[in-house]
Amino acid sequence: MxxxxxxxxxxxxxxxxFGDKAREARLRWFGRVLRxxxxxxxxxxxxxxxxxRRRRGRPQRRFMDVVKVDMEMVGVKVEEAVDRxxxxxxxxxxxxxxxxxVRDALNQAMDEELERDERxxxxxxxxxxxxxAYKVSRGLWKKYGDKRIxxxxxxxxxxxxxxxxxAMAGLRPICEFMTFNFSMQAIxxxxxxxxxxxYMSAGLQAVPIVFRGPNGASAGVAAQHSQCFAAWYGHCPxxxxxxxxxxxxxxxxxxxxxxxxxxxxxxxxxLMYGVAFEVSEQGLSKDFTIPxxxxxxxxxxxxxxxVSHSRMVGHCLxxxxxxxxxxxxxxxxxxxxxxxxxxxxxEASVVKTNHLITVEGGWPQFGVGAEICARIMEGxxxxxxxxxxxxxTGVDIPMPYAKILEDxxxxxxxxxxxxxxxxxxx
Amino acid sequence: MRLVSEFKFFIVxxxxxxxxxxxxxxxxxxxxxxxxxxxxxQIMRRMELKADQLxxxxxxxxxxxxxxxxxxxxxxxxxxxxxxxxxxTAYRAHGYTLTRGGTVREIMAELTGRRGGIAKGKGGxxxxxxxxxxxxxxxxGAQVPLGAGVALACKYQGKNELCVCLYGDGAxxxxxxxxxxxxxxxxxLPCIFICENNRYxxxxxxxxxxxxTDYYKRGDFIPGLRVDGMDILCVREATxxxxxxxxxxxxxxxxxxxxxxxxGHSMSDPGISYRTREEIQEVxxxxxxxxxxxxRMLNNNMASVEELKEIDVxxxxxxxxxxxxxxxxxxxxxxxLCNHIFHNEPPLEVRGTNPWVKLKxxx
Numbered sequence: 001m002x003x004x005x006x007x008x009x010x011x012x013x014x015x016x017x018f019g020d021k022a023r024e025a026r027l028r029w030f031g032r033v034l035r036x037x038x039x040x041x042x043x044x045x046x047x048x049x050x051x052x053r054r055r056r057g058r059p060q061r062r063f064m065d066v067v068k069v070d071m072e073m074v075g076v077k078v079e080e081a082v083d084r085x086x087x088x089x090x091x092x093x094x095x096x097x098x099x100x101x102v103r104d105a106l107n108q109a110m111d112e113e114l115e116r117d118e119r120x121x122x123x124x125x126x127x128x129x130x131x132x133a134y135k136v137s138r139g140l141w142k143k144y145g146d147k148r149i150x151x152x153x154x155x156x157x158x159x160x161x162x163x164x165x166x167a168m169a170g171l172r173p174i175c176e177f178m179t180f181n182f183s184m185q186a187i188x189x190x191x192x193x194x195x196x197x198x199y200m201s202a203g204l205q206a207v208p209i210v211f212r213g214p215n216g217a218s219a220g221v222a223a224q225h226s227q228c229f230a231a232w233y234g235h236c237p238x239x240x241x242x243x244x245x246x247x248x249x250x251x252x253x254x255x256x257x258x259x260x261x262x263x264x265x266x267x268x269x270x271l272m273y274g275v276a277f278e279v280s281e282q283g284l285s286k287d288f289t290i291p292x293x294x295x296x297x298x299x300x301x302x303x304x305x306x307v308s309h310s311r312m313v314g315h316c317l318x319x320x321x322x323x324x325x326x327x328x329x330x331x332x333x334x335x336x337x338x339x340x341x342x343x344x345x346x347e348a349s350v351v352k353t354n355h356l357i358t359v360e361g362g363w364p365q366f367g368v369g370a371e372i373c374a375r376i377m378e379g380x381x382x383x384x385x386x387x388x389x390x391x392x393t394g395v396d397i398p399m400p401y402a403k404i405l406e407d408x409x410x411x412x413x414x415x416x417x418x419x420x421x422x423x424x425x426x
Numbered sequence: 427m428r429l430v431s432e433f434k435f436f437i438v439x440x441x442x443x444x445x446x447x448x449x450x451x452x453x454x455x456x457x458x459x460x461x462x463x464x465x466x467x468q469i470m471r472r473m474e475l476k477a478d479q480l481x482x483x484x485x486x487x488x489x490x491x492x493x494x495x496x497x498x499x500x501x502x503x504x505x506x507x508x509x510x511x512x513x514x515t516a517y518r519a520h521g522y523t524l525t526r527g528g529t530v531r532e533i534m535a536e537l538t539g540r541r542g543g544i545a546k547g548k549g550g551x552x553x554x555x556x557x558x559x560x561x562x563x564x565x566x567g568a569q570v571p572l573g574a575g576v577a578l579a580c581k582y583q584g585k586n587e588l589c590v591c592l593y594g595d596g597a598x599x600x601x602x603x604x605x606x607x608x609x610x611x612x613x614x615l616p617c618i619f620i621c622e623n624n625r626y627x628x629x630x631x632x633x634x635x636x637x638x639t640d641y642y643k644r645g646d647f648i649p650g651l652r653v654d655g656m657d658i659l660c661v662r663e664a665t666x667x668x669x670x671x672x673x674x675x676x677x678x679x680x681x682x683x684x685x686x687x688x689x690g691h692s693m694s695d696p697g698i699s700y701r702t703r704e705e706i707q708e709v710x711x712x713x714x715x716x717x718x719x720x721x722r723m724l725n726n727n728m729a730s731v732e733e734l735k736e737i738d739v740x741x742x743x744x745x746x747x748x749x750x751x752x753x754x755x756x757x758x759x760x761x762x763l764c765n766h767i768f769h770n771e772p773p774l775e776v777r778g779t780n781p782w783v784k785l786k787x788x789x
Contacts (some may be wrong), residue, residue: 129700130629153599153635154566154627182565185600220488220539222550224564364777395785396777397764401488401550402539404757415779422782 010098020093023070027091030067031081098284103273105247106136106212109254110174112286114144117172120258123150123163124176124213133178134214134273160186160211164193167209167263174258177213180229180267187232194263195238210257212266215243216310216361217399217410219271226399228362230309233265234338234371240292241338243267245313247277249336252290260292267338269311295342297349301331304355304420307346307372309335312359312411319416328420338368346372347381354386355423361410364393387423392416432456433726437660443643443650443680449667453659460723463505463658465737467497467716470521472745473530474689477520477537481693485753486537489564490551493521495688498658498715499622500525503590505658506665512580514560514573515592517552518622518687522592526559530744534752542755546762567593567600570619574610577617577678588616588672590665596627598641607645607678614677618668619645621682622655628691629700642682655683656713686713765789 010017033042046064054060071077074091081087100108114120126133128141128151141149152159156177163175177183183190194207216228233241240262244250250268257264282288298313299320306316313334320330331349335342350356356376358369369391376382376389395409432454440448474494480486493500500521503513515522523533528544536543537551544554554562560576563569573591580587593603598621610617621641625632632639642650649671653664661683668679686709690697697706723729764776764787776785 126629129634133628151630151634153630154596155599155601157601185565185567185602218488220550222488222548222553222564224552225489390781392780393777395763395779397767397787400548400758400763401536401545401553402541402543402547402758403487404539404760405548405763408760408763411779415783418782419780422780 016093023073024091024093026067027070027074027076028088031084031087031091034078034081035084098279098281099276100247100251100279100284101274101276102244102247102250102268103134103136105250105279106254106268106273107138107140109251109258110137111140111143113255113258114140114148116286117258119170119172120174121148121150121166121171122174122176123152123159125152125154125178127151127176132176134270136268136273137176156182156185157189160189161193164189164207164209164263167194167207168197168205172208172210172258174210174212177211179218179225179270180213180215181225181227183211183213183229190233190263190265191236191239195236197238198262199238206261207263208261209263210254210260210266211263212254212257212268214270214273215267216269217271217394217406220401220403220406221399222401223398228267228360228394229265230267230338230360230362231367231371233267234341234368235366236339238263239339240264241267242292242336243309243338244336245272245310245334246275248279248283249290249296249334251279251283252288253292253336256289256292259289264292267310272311272314275314290336293337293340293342295336295345296334297331297345298334299330299332301329301353303328303330303353304357304424305331305333305346305349305353306357306359306416306420307333307335307349308359309338309368310361312361315411315413316359316416319413319420322413322417323420328424330420335368341371341375343372343375343379346376347379350376350381351384354384355420356385356389357392357416357419357423358389359392359411359416361394363396364391365396367391367393369393387425390419390423392419428727429457429729430727433722433728435659435722437657437663438654440660440664441642441652443640443645443652444647445649445651448651449660449663453663455659455722455728457723457728459505460719460728461733461737463501464716464719464723464729464734465741466501466525467658467719468738468741469530469744470494470497470500470524471716472741473524473533473748474520476534476745476749478689478693480534480538480749480753486551486693487539488550489517490537490693491518491691492689492693493518493687495709495715496622496624496655496685497521498661498719499620499655499683499685502655502658502661503620503665505662507588507590507669509558510585511587511669512558512560512573512576512589513592514563514569514576514589516563516566516569516594516597518594519552519554519562522559523554523556523562526556528554528556528559530748531751534748535755538752538755539757540752540755541758541762542751547758548762548766567597567602569593570597570600570603571606573619574606574615574617574678577610577615578613580616581614586673588618588669590618590620592620592622594627595621595623595625595632595639595641596630596635598623598644599627599636607648610678611645611648614675616672616675617678618665618672619648619678619680621680622685623682624685624687626687626691626700629695631700640682642680645678645680648678648680650680650682652682652684655685656709656715656718658715658719761786 504525532544577589
């Protein structure tokens with residue numbers, strides 16, 4: 001049985017919630033009444049008190065009671081009704097774009113791809129009956145059963161190898177690592193068995209597999225559970241590596257990854273799972289994919305380019321908002337894909353802004369930022385740089401547990417702002 | 427009322443694998459031992475429940491895997507070995523940190539991430555260490571080869587010490603464990619492999635994860651015993667038996683402790699989606715390790731009700747005291763951020779979040 005949420009239907013036909021529309025109508029009428037001449041019967045009605053005693057029990061709500069609550073909800077005051085145009089604008093209830101969490105986006109993407117192609121199946125620890133350790137695969141086992149959604153024992157090397165073998169024999173597995181920290185147990189299968197096989201067989205043997213799971217720092221999970229693997233996987237030819245930031249990224253990139261005939265590593269982020277973003281109608285369509293290997297300019301700007309991936313994109317946008325108040329316009333690029341790296345988009349931006357800052361959660365040495373620096377230096381954009389590229393990264397230490405130490409181990413918004421001002425010599 | 431100074435109890439016979447005979451079916455418990463086990467198990471129980479409380483108040487964060495229900499294992503094992511022996515376990519480690527010499531204050535302060543923590547606040551719940559106690563390990567199964575390595579060092583250094591190497595029923599399906607079995611057996615390492623089978627690996631019951639749930643037999647060529655992990659005397663006698671086996675140069679041995687955890691896998695798991703409340707209640711009422719010991723001692727005049735009550739009161743106070751410390755001790759200083767990357771190393775410079783932040787690291 002297909003579950004289509006009300007918000008989705010409303011979003012598709014662009015209709016607001018009835019209650020919101022009714023509220024707008026009430027406030028519109030209220031404004032009209034207030035603007036009429038004094039003594040208008042409608043105005044007298046607003047404050048009218050009926051003679052006699054009220055009935056027992058809960059007092060009936062009168063029009064003004066309801067309107068007072070409406071005005072509070074919308075955030076207007078009685079005095080503002082005088083200005084008709086402004087009043088109309090403020091009470092207008094806009095049809096809202098559908099808000100989807102990253103978790104739901106991933107869930108829907110997998111659901112749709114499982115439905116579309118029988119060869120697709122999901123395996124991993126707790127993905128079936130537990131609904132996923134982070135609930136990303138919620139409802140899928142109930143819908144598709146044991147054959148398509150498989151709970152594995154705690155045997156990463158084993159089940160990753162099994163997944164790769166299944167891919168070689170014609171299926172299209174999604175292999176979930178509970179976190180990418182545990183993928184280290186299986187990394188030989190990812191690199192030696194999945195990534196290199198197409199090349200070693202001279203194109204004879206494809207490996208259409210997706211490895212996905214949360215990557216990077218979470219909150220208070222300490223050193224062994226907080227590593228970012230973007231640099232490690234991004235290092236290897238034969239692999240594609242994507243790192244979605246928002247819900248649209250998650251949907252589009254996961255769908256592309258599943259449809260891709262090559263091994264794709266999808267680096268999600270646990271802290272982003274619960275964050276909701278607006279997704280356009282187009283983004284909700286069952287065939288919506290985002291091309292692997294193309295970055296997106298999330299925010300245009302003229303003064304400095306900020307390049308980032310995953311959760312840090314949000315930090316960059318926040319920093320850009322703060323800097324905009326001081327007249328500094330940052331161009332924020334969401335890499336979306338780590339490998340292949342979209343250098344062209346970065347170069348085009350550097351040519352415009354002449355300043356580049358890379359922001360990542362992982363360690364600095366041999367990292368994503370380091371690669372971007374090298375590629376910029378090797379290409380035409382180098383001559384357009386007015387200052388060296390700056391890398392904002394995690395601190396070069398294993399992740400500590402204590403909150404104050406953890407907070408100081410990953411890039412904060414203030415670090416990005418500081419770096420921007422430094423590079424612009426402010 | 428005169429209290430007896432010791433009593434001989436009958437204990438359940440262990441299932442044996444590749445062993446002619448097993449641990450004795452009778453165990454002598456002295457009054458002192460009984461009171462000490464009782465106290466330690468109560469401290470462990472109360473400490474875990476306090477951690478539950480603090481986690482719900484968001485004073486403890488991240489991962490927190492609680493041990494209540496399994497106290498007989500940690501206390502029983504320690505009773506069968508010496509502090510000079512070695513021990514390593516996985517992430518459900520608070521109980522072992524205690525039996526291996528950590529104080530409740532240090533443990534709780536580590537959970538709350540303060541400078542008074544046993545790892546100075548840098549490790550958290552899953553990374554607590556003490557002398558001859560190698561953690562506290564977050565990667566499932568990885569501690570098993572580590573434990574065999576410790577056993578190798580024991581044999582190498584010839585001090586007649588051994589290593590107790592713990593893992594769970596979920597971890598028992600990790601490949602590296604089988605690699606370890608092979609090498610430990612080939613090289614006759616003094617290693618006691620102990621599988622704490624609490625019936626569930628996170629949300630997966632043993633039947634759904636293992637083709638063979640006879641974990642004490644999974645070592646194939648390694649002798650094994652299956653032990654009632656809720657009975658502290660069973661655990662102690664089995665551990666003594668296993669320790670003798672290792673110390674006599676016969677090589678490794680496997681123990682499977684059948685036990686149960688009352689809490690879910692971690693604090694983010696309610697623990698009732700894959701098992702019933704009735705099951706948890708049944709274990710609590712019929713097989714609780716602390717109740718079992720208490721009943722044994724009271725029924726056989728080994729201790730008085732008042733004595734045990736007094737211990738309870740003292741334990742409660744100790745936990746409150748530790749919790750107070752854990753919540754008021756300050757967080758680690760920022761200067762400590764980059765320290766302890768290396769051992770015995772001259773100070774080095776560490777890159778901060780941007781090229782202008784140069785931090786200092788000392789050993």
